[in-house]
Amino acid sequence: MTGLHERHLAVSPEWLALYYRHPLELTHGEGRHVWDAAGTRYLDFFGGILTTMTAHALPEVTKAVSEQAGRLIHSSTLYLNRPMVELAERVAALSGIPDARVFFTTSGTEANDTALLLATAHRGSNQILAMRNSYHGRSFSAVSVTGNRSWSTTSLSPLQTLYVHGGVRTRGPYAELSDERFVKACVADLEDLLGHTRGVAALIAEPVQGVGGFTAPPDGLYAAFREVLDRHGILWISDEVQTGWGRTGDHFWGWQAHASSGPPDILTFAKGIGNGMSIGGVVARAEVMNCLDANSISTFGGSPVTMAAGLANLSYLLEHDLQGNARRVGGLLIERLRALGAGLPAVREVRGRGLMIGIELVKPGSDDADPDAAAAVLEAAREGGLLIGKGGGHNTSVLRIAPPLSLTVAEAEEGAEILGEALRAAS
Known part of the structure; x- marks a missing residue:
C-alpha cells in the first residue's frame, strides 16, 4: 500500500471505491493515454467514466x-x-x-x-x-x-x-x-x-x-x-x-x-x-x-x-466529426471484441453502439453473472497497459469500454489486443 493510498483511507469514506488491488494515482494525460505516478503509460478506454470525451490535455480546451x-x-x-x-x-x-x-x-x-x-x-x-x-x-x-x-x-x-x-x-x-x-x-x-x-x-x-x-x-x-x-x-x-x-x-x-x-x-x-x-x-x-x-x-x-x-x-x-469517428472506429472495435469473445465461454455478450461497448461475463456453462471474473480482467488489462471500467446489474460483471471519441483505428486495435489477452488470462 502506497503512502497516498494510506492517506486516502484515513480521510475518505469507506464507501468511496477505488479501482484495482493497488490503486492508481494518475498524474497526466495526452490524447488517449494517461500516466501514473510511477511513469507507466496506459491506453485509456474509460475516460474518467465517459468524461474525457475528446482527448486528454486537448490544447483547444x-x-x-x-x-x-x-x-x-x-x-x-x-x-x-x-x-x-x-x-x-x-x-x-x-x-x-x-x-x-x-x-x-x-x-x-x-x-x-x-x-x-x-x-x-x-x-x-x-x-x-x-x-x-x-x-x-x-x-x-x-x-x-x-x-x-x-x-x-x-x-x-x-x-x-x-x-x-x-x-x-x-x-x-x-x-x-x-x-x-x-x-x-x-x-x-x-x-x-x-x-x-x-x-x-x-x-x-x-x-x-x-x-x-x-x-x-x-x-x-x-x-x-x-x-x-x-x-x-x-x-x-x-x-x-x-x-x-x-x-x-x-x-x-x-x-x-x-x-x-x-x-x-x-x-x-x-x-x-x-x-x-x-x-x-x-x-x-x-x-x-x-x-x-x-x-x-x-x-x-x-x-x-x-x-x-x-x-x-x-x-x-x-x-472534427467525432460522432462519425465514434461510429467508424467503434464499429470496428465492437466487431473485433465480438470475434475475441466468440471463443471464450465466460463471455456472454458483447454489446454497444459507437464507443460505448459492454462485455458481459458469466460463469462458464451458466447464465450467472461473474463479478470476480470482471475484477480479474480489469486487473489483467491494467497490467497490459489498458484502463477500462466495469458495471452491470445486481452484480458488477460487465466490462465497460468508452474511450475518448478521437480514438484512432490503431489504438482500437491495440486496446482490443490487450483486452483479448486479459480475457484469456482471466478465463
Whole structure:
C-alpha cells in the first residue's frame, strides 16, 4: 500500500471505491493515454467514466480554460455571463427541443435532480416512472429513481417511484421475445402499471443504461412508451449524461434512436461536454422550465471557466466529426471484441453502439453473472497497459469500454489486443 493510498483511507469514506488491488494515482494525460505516478503509460478506454470525451490535455480546451481563468473565474448566475449564454444557445439548438431553455449545473446528478424538480412541480405530483437497472446519480432524489441495486444506497425516498420493464434486452421475463414482441410486452407492462396509479409526473430513462452495463432496449421502445405517456400527460426525461454528444455514433443524442416520438420534454446532460471540467445541465421546453414559482439560482453552475471549456470542447467535437469517428472506429472495435469473445465461454455478450461497448461475463456453462471474473480482467488489462471500467446489474460483471471519441483505428486495435489477452488470462 502506497503512502497516498494510506492517506486516502484515513480521510475518505469507506464507501468511496477505488479501482484495482493497488490503486492508481494518475498524474497526466495526452490524447488517449494517461500516466501514473510511477511513469507507466496506459491506453485509456474509460475516460474518467465517459468524461474525457475528446482527448486528454486537448490544447483547444486547456487554452480556453487558461485564458478565461486569467480574466475571471467566478461570478454566479446572478450576473450576465457571455460564455454561459453562448454555450446555452448551442446546446439549445442541438437538443432538438422546441423553444428550449437551458440551465447549467455542476454534475449529472444535479442535472437529474433539477429535471425531477421541474417535472414534479410542473405536474403537481411526486410519482416518477423509472427503468429497472437504471442509474441517475448519487443525490437523495437521484438514488430514489435508480433501479440498480448496487447503486441504490437507501430505500427512503422523496419520490414515489414505479419501475418499468425495458432497459435490459437480454435478461428478464421478456428476454426470449423478438424485438417487436419485446416492445409490445414492455408497453403492455407500462399500460398495466399506469392503470393502478394516477397523476404520474414523468418517466426518466437512459437511452443506453450506463452504470447498468451499457444495456439498451430495441430502437423505438421509448417512442412506443411516448404514445402511452402522452395520453396520460406524463413527461419524458431523457438522461443523456452518458449517451450524449455523439458517443453512440449513430446519433448525437441517445433519444434519437427513438426519434419517431420527437424529442423528450426534458433532456439532461453532463460528463463529456466539459472534457473533465464540471458541467451538467438540463434542457426543457420553456413551458416546463419556467414552471418554478420560487427563486432558484446556481452558485457554480455555468461558471465562466467551465463554460469556456465546454464551448471549446463542443467546437472541437463538431469540427472534427467525432460522432462519425465514434461510429467508424467503434464499429470496428465492437466487431473485433465480438470475434475475441466468440471463443471464450465466460463471455456472454458483447454489446454497444459507437464507443460505448459492454462485455458481459458469466460463469462458464451458466447464465450467472461473474463479478470476480470482471475484477480479474480489469486487473489483467491494467497490467497490459489498458484502463477500462466495469458495471452491470445486481452484480458488477460487465466490462465497460468508452474511450475518448478521437480514438484512432490503431489504438482500437491495440486496446482490443490487450483486452483479448486479459480475457484469456482471466478465463
